[in-house]
Structure formats: C-alpha cells, structure tokens
Amino acid sequence: MPDEKGPDHSRRKERSRQAIFAATRTLVAEMPYEKVTVEAIAARAGVGKQTLYRRWPSKSAVVFAALLAMSEDADGQSITLPDTGDLRADLKLVMRATVEEFADPSFDRLVRALNTEISHDAALAAEYHKKLAGPLDEAKKTRLRNAQKAGQLAPDADLDLLLEMLYAPLFQRWLHRSHPLTTAYADALVDAALRAFRP
Template identity: 60%
Template sequence: MVPRTAPDPARRSERSRAAVLAAASELVAEVGFGKLTIEAIAARAGVGKQTIYRWWPSKGAVVFDAFLAASEHDGSLALPDTGDLAADLRTALRPAVDNLADPAFDRTARALTAEIVTDPALHDEYRARLLDPLLEVTRERFRSAREAGQIAPDADLDLAVELLYGPLHYRWLYRLGPLDHAQADRLVEAVLRALNAGSAG
C-alpha cells in the first residue's frame, strides 16, 4: 500500500468548500447533528462524497469547521480593559449568556460539545482555535487586575477563569436555571469575592 499522498491545497475548489460548509450549517439546523450524514451534506452541496472525505476527517470536523467559519471572526474574544474589572467581566459574560440562551445556538452548541467531549482530535482543534484564546484573554484581564492590586496578589489565574466560566457552562449544559444578565452579574460578584477583590485594595 502506497501511503495516500496528501491532497494539494492549492488546487482545492473554494466553491466546493463553501458549499459544503453552507450545506452542513443548514442541515445541522434542520435535522440535528445526530441525524446529519455525509451523504446528505454532499447531496445538498452538489458535491461528490469524495470531496468531503478528501478535505475533512470526520462529520464532526465538517460541522465544526462550519461553526468556526461563522464564529471565528466575530470579535467575541474582545474583552475590554477599562480598569473596572467587574464591569469588564460583565461585558464579557452578558453576550455569552445571550448566545447560550438562544435556542438555535443552544442546539448547535450542544451537538458540538458532545463531539468535542468525545473526539480527541476535535477537542484539540476546539482548544486551539476557540477555547484557549478565550481563556487566555480572560486570564490576561485577571493578570492585569492582579497587577493593579484589584485582586489578591497570589490569585490563581487558571482557577479564576474556571470560576468565571465553569459555573455558567455547568448551568447551561444541564439546564440548571435561567441564563440571563442578572445571573451573570451575580456570578461576577461571587468570582470577585473569591479572588479577594477589594480586600487587598
């Protein structure tokens, strides 16, 4: 067996790539991730199945790519640094909460989460392209606050971001309660207390 030579990205049809991602987006919204099939994507996109298999390793990768294509360049990672930590965190959490509360986003996000949690390759890509950048800017904001003496000088920044996003994610994933701005604000307050905000100021 000669090892399959990698396809030449230079010759890749942009037309097909876009059609596949669009078809995947539509179909995942229509039938859900579980009932989504490569064959249906190919048919909807007017593309041969081989074209999908050539460029994506799995169904999850296609959908994830489609999701990324939509998410990547909205400036959702922008976390301001106005000097007011609480306000900046609220600015970050409130749109996130709005997203999670949107039924369409909820459906897609759940399907992707299920795949990411299960498929190591997708997990890695999710970490690299979405989650780690988000965590990093957040950590950076906490670092800035620590340097400004707004939180404890020995505050664990990793723990800080987990305290911020973890409870929100948990509440969303298991539908434990409403996702709204008030809830987000209360969470921000709790996190700041956990980080001894003010006690050092």
C-alpha cells in the same frame, strides 16, 4: 491566464467552504444531530461529498470547523476582551454576551453537537482546545493579568480557577437545561468571583 485562475479558484474554494459551513449549521439546527450526515451536508451545500472528505476526515470535524468559522474575527485580529479599566463592568459585558450566544438556537445546537463528539473523541477535544478554547482562555487571562497589575485582583490569584468559577456554573446550567440563563445570573457569577479573588 494562469495568474487569473489562482484568484478565481481561491474565490470558488472559499464560496464552497462558506456554503458547507452554512449547510452544516442549518442541518444541525433543523434535525437531530445523529441524523445529520456528510452526504446531507454536501447536498445542502451543493458540493460533492468528496469535497468535504478532502478537507475534513469526519462529520465532527466539519461541525467543529463550522463553529470555528463563527468565531473568526472578520479583520483577522487576535482575540481580545474589553479593557475599559473597570474589570467588573468588562467581565459582566463578556458574560452577558456568552449568555446571549447560548440563547441563539443555531449556536446552541451546534455547540451541543460538538460536545457530544468531544465526549468520546480525544483527538477532536485536543483540536478544540488548541484552536478555540485555549486561545479564548488566554485572551481572558490577559485581561485578568491587566487587572492584577492595576490592583483589582489579588496578585497571587489562580486565573484558571477564576475562569472556572465564572464559566463552569454557566456551562452546567446550559448543558443540563436546569435553569434559564439570564443576565442577572451572569452578573451574579462575576460578583461572586471577584469577591473570591479581590486583593
């Protein structure tokens, strides 16, 4: 019946989408990124490569979509940071979670692959900022604005700079593999940033 085909088609489409994302993450974790191909992703997912090309224009677009799917909220809620009233504790919780994410090999390989593509693809960089980095930063700034209202941060604090002070050193350590990422380091970044922007 026509009204039954719609839901069945949607379910098949979603199963296919999830299979593609799972295949992408698995292949990126298993082999050097340059050896991952759209054909290999399609074969691992059990779909035709045209299925991928109908939805995404390139391998990098599939990789980004797979990463974006990992960050989607299961309940469809907007991104929010914890707000217990204790800014220091909330930021340490978030920064420690970031360290744990980067310690996950599958996440690590996927984000490194995406950064490789972003470094020479301005359109993908813009898409990344629009769909992932931008909304995440806005959620973080919403929490920081609440802290300003509560008198926990200087009212004229540059929130973009504060976020850079928190995340840029962490990202650099991860990118260059220069030092291990630890919860102690995450905590130290929070303490240093809050000292710099205290009221």
